Amino acid sequence: MTKGRVAFAVPGDLTTLTGGYIYDRRVMQELRDLGWQVDHIALPGGFPDPSTDEMAEALRLLRDLPPDCPVIVDGLALGALTPAGVRDIRAPVIALVHHPLAKESGLSPERQKALFDSERANLSGVAHVLVPSPHTAEILTTKYGVPEDRIAIAKPGIDQPKGQSQPVTPPLILSVGIQLPRKGHDVLLRALGQITDLDWRAIIVGAALDADFSDHLRTLLQSENLADRVTLAGQVAQEPLAALYQQASIFALATRYEGYGIVFDEALVHGLPIVTCDAGAVADTVPKGAGRLVPPDQPDAFAAALRGLLTDEKARAACAATSAMIGKTRPGWRDTAVIFANVLKQHFSEPRQVKA
Structure with missing residues (x-):
C-alpha cells in the first residue's frame, strides 16, 4: 500500500x-x-x-x-x-x-x-x-x-561485496573520486612521485568534471614521471570498480574536504587499509586503526603514510583487519x-x- x-x-x-x-x-x-x-x-x-x-x-x-x-x-x-x-x-x-x-x-x-x-x-x-x-x-x-x-x-x-579480496602484484593503490580540486588527486600524484623507488602501481577512478583540473593532473603525471605507473581511468562502471577494490592493497584519497565520503565505506567493506586526510567528516568515517590520516595539502606526509604501509606488511595487515571488521558493521x-x-x-x- x-x-x-x-x-x-x-x-x-x-x-x-x-x-x-x-x-x-x-x-x-x-x-x-x-x-x-x-x-x-x-x-x-x-x-x-x-x-x-x-x-x-x-x-x-x-x-x-x-x-x-x-x-x-x-x-x-x-x-x-x-x-x-x-x-x-x-x-x-x-x-x-x-x-x-x-x-x-x-x-x-x-x-x-x-x-x-x-x-x-x-x-x-x-x-x-x-x-x-x-x-x-x-x-x-x-x-x-x-x-x-x-x-x-x-x-x-553500503552494499557488502560479493567477491573475495584478490590483491595483485605489484601492490595496487586505488583512488576513487571525481576529478575536482577538492578530491586532492594533485596531492596524491605529488606524493606518489616521492615513492617511485618502491614497487606499486596506481589507478585513479573518477569522472573528469573539471577540464582544467584534469589537464593539470595529466601534466603532473609527466612532471612526476608517473605516466607508466599511474592510470587516470575516468568514470568506471560498478562491476569493474568492484573488481578494482578486490585487486587493491591500499585505498588512497588525498581529499581536501568530505561531508562524508561513501568511497571510504567501499574501502572498509573490502578490507582495505586507507590513506587519506583529516578533513571534514573523514575522521568520523575512517576509524582509528583502519589506516593513516594526515593533514590535507601535504604531499610529503601523504607519501610517508603510503611508504609506511607499502613497506610494513604487518602494519598493512593490521589496518586491513580493522577495516574489514568495521566494514561489516556499516548500515545498509x-x-x-x-x-x-x-x-x-x-x-x-x-x-x-x-x-x-
Whole structure:
C-alpha cells in the first residue's frame, strides 16, 4: 500500500557515478520499496552555477508541486537557488545537504560568500534537513544557524561485496573520486612521485568534471614521471570498480574536504587499509586503526603514510583487519531510507507556511 507521495528534486543526471548521486538514487529506490510514491524531479544540470534560464526552470518545477507533497531538494541545487524563489515553493521543503556548497575547493572569496549566504538563507526556511554525517550536522548548526531539532543524520548505506579480496602484484593503490580540486588527486600524484623507488602501481577512478583540473593532473603525471605507473581511468562502471577494490592493497584519497565520503565505506567493506586526510567528516568515517590520516595539502606526509604501509606488511595487515571488521558493521541503504521515511512522516501532507 502506498504510504504517501514525496518528490525528490536532483539537478543533472541521476545516473552520474558520484557519491552524492549514488546516495540520492539508492534512497529513492529504497523509499519506493518501503511503499512511498517517489516522483523524481529532474532539475537542470547547471547547479551550483545555473544560468538564468536554468534557475527559472528549477524554481518553476518546484513551485508547481502541490502543497501536500513534501519535496526533498538535493543541496547541490538548494544552496544555490535564489532565497526569494525558495520562499515561493508551496510544498514542504526538506533539504538534503551532502556538504555545504561553500566548502568546495577553488572558489573565489566572493563566490564562497555568495553560496554561504544563499544556502544559509534557504536552510532557514525548510521544514527539515537531512545530512550524511555528524560533522555536516555540526557545521549547519554552528555556522548556518540550523537548529539541532531540525536536522536528522542519515549515514550512507553500503552494499557488502560479493567477491573475495584478490590483491595483485605489484601492490595496487586505488583512488576513487571525481576529478575536482577538492578530491586532492594533485596531492596524491605529488606524493606518489616521492615513492617511485618502491614497487606499486596506481589507478585513479573518477569522472573528469573539471577540464582544467584534469589537464593539470595529466601534466603532473609527466612532471612526476608517473605516466607508466599511474592510470587516470575516468568514470568506471560498478562491476569493474568492484573488481578494482578486490585487486587493491591500499585505498588512497588525498581529499581536501568530505561531508562524508561513501568511497571510504567501499574501502572498509573490502578490507582495505586507507590513506587519506583529516578533513571534514573523514575522521568520523575512517576509524582509528583502519589506516593513516594526515593533514590535507601535504604531499610529503601523504607519501610517508603510503611508504609506511607499502613497506610494513604487518602494519598493512593490521589496518586491513580493522577495516574489514568495521566494514561489516556499516548500515545498509534500507537503514538510510528508514531515517528519510521517519522525517517524511512528520511532514507528509503538511502545507508549507509561505512567508509574506
